[in-house]
Amino acid sequence: xxxxxxxxxxxxxxxxxxxxxxxxxxxxxxxxxxxxxxxxxxxxxxxxxxxxxxxxxxxxxxxxxxxxxxxxxxxxxxxxxxxxxxxxxxxxxxxxxxxxxxxxxxxxxxxxxxxxxxxxxxxxxxxxxxxxxxxxxxxxxxxxxxxxxxxxxxxxxxxxxxxxxxxxxxxxxxxxxxxxxxxxxxxxxxxxxxxxxxxxxxxxxxxxxxxxxxxxxxxxxxxxxxxxxxxxxxxxxxxxxxxxxxxxxxxxxxxxxxxxxxxxxxxxxxxxxxxxxxxxxxxxxxxxxxxxxxxxxxxxxxxxxxxxxxxxxxxxxxxxxxxxxxxxxxxxxxxxxxxxxxxxxxxxxxxxxxxxxxxxxxxxxx
Numbered sequence: 051x052x053x054x055x056x057x058x059x060x061x062x063x064x065x066x067x068x069x070x071x072x073x074x075x076x077x078x079x080x081x082x083x084x085x086x087x088x089x090x091x092x093x094x095x096x097x098x099x100x101x102x103x104x105x106x107x108x109x110x111x112x113x114x115x116x117x118x119x120x121x122x123x124x125x126x127x128x129x130x131x132x133x134x135x136x137x138x139x140x141x142x143x144x145x146x147x148x149x150x151x152x153x154x155x156x157x158x159x160x161x162x163x164x165x166x167x168x169x170x171x172x173x174x175x176x177x178x179x180x181x182x183x184x185x186x187x188x189x190x191x192x193x194x195x196x197x198x199x200x201x202x203x204x205x206x207x208x209x210x211x212x213x214x215x216x217x218x219x220x221x222x223x224x225x226x227x228x229x230x231x232x233x234x235x236x237x238x239x240x241x242x243x244x245x246x247x248x249x250x251x252x253x254x255x256x257x258x259x260x261x262x263x264x265x266x267x268x269x270x271x272x273x274x275x276x277x278x279x280x281x282x283x284x285x286x287x288x289x290x291x292x293x294x295x296x297x298x299x300x301x302x303x304x305x306x307x308x309x310x311x312x313x314x315x316x317x318x319x320x321x322x323x324x325x326x327x328x329x330x331x332x333x334x335x336x337x338x339x340x341x342x343x344x345x346x347x348x349x350x351x352x353x354x355x356x357x358x359x360x361x362x363x364x365x366x367x368x369x370x371x372x373x374x375x376x377x378x379x380x381x382x383x384x385x386x387x388x389x390x391x392x393x394x395x396x397x398x399x400x401x402x403x404x405x406x407x408x409x410x411x412x413x414x415x416x
Contacts, residue, residue, distance in 0.1 A: 051415060052133070054079035054157075056087045056148050057140035066331050067164065067194075067217045068140050074407040075414075079134055086121045086147040096128040122150045129155035136160055136189075136414050142167035146180040149187050160414055162192040165245075165328035165349075168201050172323060182206040190413050194328040195350030213413050216350055218406030219334040221398050223300070226308045227340035230387030234265040234380050237310040237341070239303055239332040242273030244320040246327075249275065249282055250369045251316045256286050257373035262380045267292045267314075268306055307339035311386050312379045317348040318366035329354055337361075338397040342389035344375045354401065360393035 053075060057068050060082040072080065081087035081096070088096050088106070097106050110117045129137070129151055136158045139145035145161030152159040161184060167173055174181075185191060185207040193199045194216050203209050236255060240246045248269060255267045269279070269292065276294070283292045298306075307313070313336035319326045329350025333343055337354065343361030345351050357363045362375035379386040 051411075052079070052135045053077040053414065054081065054129075054132070054134035054137045055140065056081045056137055056144050058082065058085050058087060058144055060089070067328075070218065070403065070407075071138070071140070071162075071410070074403065075138075075411070077138070079132055081125075081148075085141075085143045086118075086125075087144065088121065088124070097124050098127070118147075118150075121147070122154070125151035126154045129157050133157075138162060138414060140164070142181060142184065143173070143177060145184050145188065146177055149184050153187060158189045159187060160190045160192065161188050163198060163202060163328070164194065165198075166325045168193070168198050168205070168328075169319075170323050170325045174205070174324075178205075185211070190416055192410065192413060195353055197349050198328060215406060215409045215413065216329045216353070216401060217331055217334060218403035219331065219338045219397055219401050220403050221338045221394070221401075224304055224307065224335045224338040225340065225394070226304075227310065227390055227394075228308070228387065229311045229341055229379075229390045230383040232309060232311045232383075232386075234262055235306075235310045236265065236267045236312055236314050236376060237270070237306050237336065238267065238314050239270045239336070240315060240330065241271050242275040242279055244275065244322065245317060245325050246273075246330075247316045247318050247367075248279050250318075250367070250372070251314050252279060252282055252286070252288070252292065254314070254316065254369040254372040254376060255292065256288060257370065258376045258380070259288075259291060261377045265291065265380060268295060268310070269293065270295050270298050270303060270306065272297050303335070304339065307336055307341055310341055311383070312344060312361075312376065312390075313337075313341040314344045314372065314376060315346075315351075316366075316369065316372060317346050317351060319348070327351065334397060334401050337393035338401070340390040340394040342379055342386050342393060344372055344379070346372075354396075355393075356396065360389055360396050 055077045080091045083089040139161045191212045242248045317327045327349040343355045346366050347363045355361045364371035
């Protein structure tokens with residue numbers, strides 16, 4: 051299979067799911083550079099003409115109503131020249147951007163939704179009609195959770211054409227946690243953004259300290275809410291107990307898993323724009339490591355975490371219930387170990403990277 055993956059952000063470190071696709075599918079062709087991706091794997095442009103980049107930028111900025119046709123013309127030429135067997139478009143808006151060229155070039159299109167692209171209010175307002183055209187053309191639509199499957203059907207996708215395939219996790223890499231032997235360390239990883247509600251994880255932890263004053267919360271990541279969270283930590287006088295470490299490589303994240311008693315993440319629907327998770331890789335990685343999870347009944351999390359079996363789930367916004375379950379696992383190391391082992395087994399059986407990539411390959415080859 052000669053595969054072309056079209057994706058918007060070449061250097062977005064939080065989009066590990068896309069980089070897993072690139073690493074494991076090893077496409078012969080890739081395109082990146084925004085919602086209308088135009089840069090090849092080697093960094094060249096598909097706009098084949100003198101002064102290509104100044105002209106592209108000039109058309110995009112000065113004549114924006116002409117840019118879709120301009121882009122489609124050159125992408126069609128590129129696809130006809132290289133003849134991929136299928137284009138995998140990462141995110142719905144990318145699929146909308148490339149669908150006309152795929153149709154003109156006679157190249158099948160598969161579109162992979164990831165989260166905001168299926169629920170964000172402004173995105174749905176902008177792409178309502180293009181999505182319906184996309185669903186009619188795409189040979190397959192991929193969703194990462196049952197909730198997302200149902201949402202895409204509501205938006206107009208044919209149920210028979212929507213395939214649930216959650217993200218995978220490298221269970222050999224993320225491993226080795228022993229929560230029953232670990233110190234009272236709670237780990238949380240992810241962007242400091244509204245749909246992950248890091249401030250509610252901090253507020254829950256503040257209540258945990260009433261029972262376990264020697265507990266520590268380690269938060270890894272960055273984002274637009276980081277400064278707000280720093281102020282909250284100071285306001286609650288938690289600097290001695292909360293470590294905001296910023297972005298860390300996967301190796302260091304895996305090491306923190308091995309030091310922790312549990313993993314916590316308070317994902318929720320953004321009340322402003324409706325944005326929500328797909329299936330967070332961070333939850334899968336911590337589960338694979340062998341940590342019990344304390345999280346919310348949100349999107350794909352409620353499929354990845356079995357309440358009372360691999361962790362505990364609370365309603366969105368209920369940080370008091372979150373605190374109660376954190377305390378429960380700090381009180382009972384044996385329970386933390388049991389749930390952590392169950393979590394790892396679930397990841398091996400249901401979310402192993404090689405299995406999920408194989409399932410995606412089968413969808414692409416339909």
